[in-house]
Amino acid sequence: MARAVTTQHKTIATAAAWIVALLIFFPILYTIITSFKSEQEAIQGFNLIPSGTFESYSEVQAQSGYFKFFFNSVLLSVGSTILALLVAIPAAWSMAFSPSKRTKDILMWMLSTKMMPAVAVLFPIYLIFRDTGLLDSRIGLMIMLMLINLPIVVWMLYTYFREIPGEILEAARMDGASLWNEIIYVLTPMAVPGIASTMLLNIILAWNEAFWTIRLTTTNAAPLTAFISSFSSPQGLFWAKLSAASTLAIAPILIMGWFSQKQLVRGLTFGAVK
Amino acid sequence: MATQQTRSLARFMMAPSVVLLFVWMIVPLAFTLWFSFQQYNPLNPIRDGFVGFSNYALFYSNPAFLQSILNTLTIVVSVLVITVVGGILLALLIDQPMWGQGIVRILVISPFFVMPPVAALVWKNMIMHPQYGVFADIARFFGAEPVDWFGQHPLTAIIIIVAWQWLPFATLILLTSLQSLDGEQKEAAEMDGAGFVSRFIYLTLPHMSRAITVVILIQTIFLLSVYAEILVTTNGGPGYASTNLPFLVYQKALLEFKIGQASAGGVIAVILANIVAFFAMRAVGKNLDK
Numbered sequence: 001m002a003r004a005v006t007t008q009h010k011t012i013a014t015a016a017a018w019i020v021a022l023l024i025f026f027p028i029l030y031t032i033i034t035s036f037k038s039e040q041e042a043i044q045g046f047n048l049i050p051s052g053t054f055e056s057y058s059e060v061q062a063q064s065g066y067f068k069f070f071f072n073s074v075l076l077s078v079g080s081t082i083l084a085l086l087v088a089i090p091a092a093w094s095m096a097f098s099p100s101k102r103t104k105d106i107l108m109w110m111l112s113t114k115m116m117p118a119v120a121v122l123f124p125i126y127l128i129f130r131d132t133g134l135l136d137s138r139i140g141l142m143i144m145l146m147l148i149n150l151p152i153v154v155w156m157l158y159t160y161f162r163e164i165p166g167e168i169l170e171a172a173r174m175d176g177a178s179l180w181n182e183i184i185y186v187l188t189p190m191a192v193p194g195i196a197s198t199m200l201l202n203i204i205l206a207w208n209e210a211f212w213t214i215r216l217t218t219t220n221a222a223p224l225t226a227f228i229s230s231f232s233s234p235q236g237l238f239w240a241k242l243s244a245a246s247t248l249a250i251a252p253i254l255i256m257g258w259f260s261q262k263q264l265v266r267g268l269t270f271g272a273v274k
Numbered sequence: 275m276a277t278q279q280t281r282s283l284a285r286f287m288m289a290p291s292v293v294l295l296f297v298w299m300i301v302p303l304a305f306t307l308w309f310s311f312q313q314y315n316p317l318n319p320i321r322d323g324f325v326g327f328s329n330y331a332l333f334y335s336n337p338a339f340l341q342s343i344l345n346t347l348t349i350v351v352s353v354l355v356i357t358v359v360g361g362i363l364l365a366l367l368i369d370q371p372m373w374g375q376g377i378v379r380i381l382v383i384s385p386f387f388v389m390p391p392v393a394a395l396v397w398k399n400m401i402m403h404p405q406y407g408v409f410a411d412i413a414r415f416f417g418a419e420p421v422d423w424f425g426q427h428p429l430t431a432i433i434i435i436v437a438w439q440w441l442p443f444a445t446l447i448l449l450t451s452l453q454s455l456d457g458e459q460k461e462a463a464e465m466d467g468a469g470f471v472s473r474f475i476y477l478t479l480p481h482m483s484r485a486i487t488v489v490i491l492i493q494t495i496f497l498l499s500v501y502a503e504i505l506v507t508t509n510g511g512p513g514y515a516s517t518n519l520p521f522l523v524y525q526k527a528l529l530e531f532k533i534g535q536a537s538a539g540g541v542i543a544v545i546l547a548n549i550v551a552f553f554a555m556r557a558v559g560k561n562l563d564k
Contacts, residue, residue, distance in 0.1 A: 009370070027401055046412075119519075
């Protein structure tokens with residue numbers, strides 16, 4: 001008996017899944033809808049059809065200068081990711097291609113550094129940053145985000161690099177390729193997809209990091225996480241403005257995330273689930 | 275062919291990552307440990323000096339301490355239960371043949387990409403607000419009194435928000451694992467007359483065990499240090515009803531400037547995280563070696 005899928009079964013599954021999915025997505029959807037309402041509309045009870053005004057968006061930009069924070073977010077997430085890749089690629093490369101007995105221990109140790117609660121070192125880091133003038137500086141925060149995500153970047157690259165067959169490298173070596181040529185012409189083309197997915201996931205993680213980015217910045221280097229936290233104390237009628245600001249803060253990364261679902265699973269589970 | 279040369283090259287290439295992470299872990303931690311035995315208040319530096327374990331005693335005798343530990347564990351355990359059970363059910367549902375599966379996946383995964391302060395603010399103001407929130411609208415529609423979530427059930431409210439953020443993650447990973455289950459095995463089990471429930475218990479669940487372990491490990495890391503969600507919603511209150519250990523340490527350090535006590539709290543947080551991590555890592559290590 002083949003597993004014939006009846007239309008009835010499919011219809012029920014479709015309906016159930018769509019209802020659940022829409023419920024889960026609802027807070028985001030409602031925020032987007034509300035961002036196109038006026039402040040008066042926003043508090044007039046449940047209503048899924050906005051009047052379609054853009055006034056909240058222009059007010060958010062005029063009042064708090066969204067683009068400065070957006071620019072900082074882009075700079076911090078992309079910058080910290082590139083820094084992390086520069087440090088992690090050689091490490092992951094050597095772990096994947098000349099593993100030693102200690103490779104697994106080193107990887108586990110790296111992962112364990114992620115378990116250290118950030119608050120435990122908040123004050124020392126704060127002091128170090130203050131005394132070195134890194135407080136509220138983009139470069140300081142970039143280094144911070146790089147260190148936070150470094151273990152994940154190494155792990156992720158390692159799982160990708162490990163899948164590149166070592167025989168190809170040996171064959172290249174036999175053909176007389178130097179180490180440098182081997183890296184540039186053989187390894188790099190095969191490693192690019194893995195590096196790209198690592199980069200994507202890491203940008204998402206850095207973009208959403210909401211402890212250090214809030215605590216170590218005031219105005220100059222503040223990214224969108226800090227921008228949005230300034231809405232935590234209510235300011236009169238601000239529902240539509242809050243929605244517009246929220247939509248602006250999550251839209252870029254939401255769209256990026258949709259394209260990187262597959263890599264996300266792999267990256268966040270350290271290659272354990274593919 | 276691992277020659278001496280390639281081996282030292284390998285060590286050389288690994289060095290930057292290892293050194294950076296080591297310094298980043300050890301230096302601040304040493305500072306914290308040192309401060310935890312000091313009286314140190316930037317606002318009142320005259321009384322600074324070595325005080326032995328009194329910071330630990332003070333932090334421990336603070337009524338907020340036990341409450342914050344309890345809150346931390348409540349958040350971790352509740353969110354884990356909700357997301358793992360919910361994630362399995364959702365994964366099973368989405369795995370069924372249906373129309374628009376791709377879009378369903380995208381909708382379900384979306385909350386994971388929402389930065390924590392936005393998630394918390396949206397829930398606080400759009401959904402759970404006692405006057406203008408959607409929950410209040412629904413309650414009024416049925417003629418009930420709207421619930422003041424953050425005033426009356428602050429910890430539950432935070433658990434709901436955090437679970438909403440992590441349910442997509444669990445679902446996505448469990449779904450990926452589910453989809454890698456061999457179709458032939460499933461058919462064989464079906465032909466042998468195994469019903470849905472026994473198929474799930476004897477085939478699907480063991481297959482997903484590795485993914486479940488990974489979900490638990492990774493979520494635990496992040497759930498132990500929930501911060502932004504508390505900061506923008508309840509600020510730990512009312513009283514200490516929704517203060518977890520990280521938040522208590524933050525309050526002591528940056529709001530009260532009791533650095534010694536905050537550091538003692540930080541050391542306790544590290545110990546707690548290590549106990550949890552020890553069990554989690556062991557479970558994962560066992561599962562990953564298979």
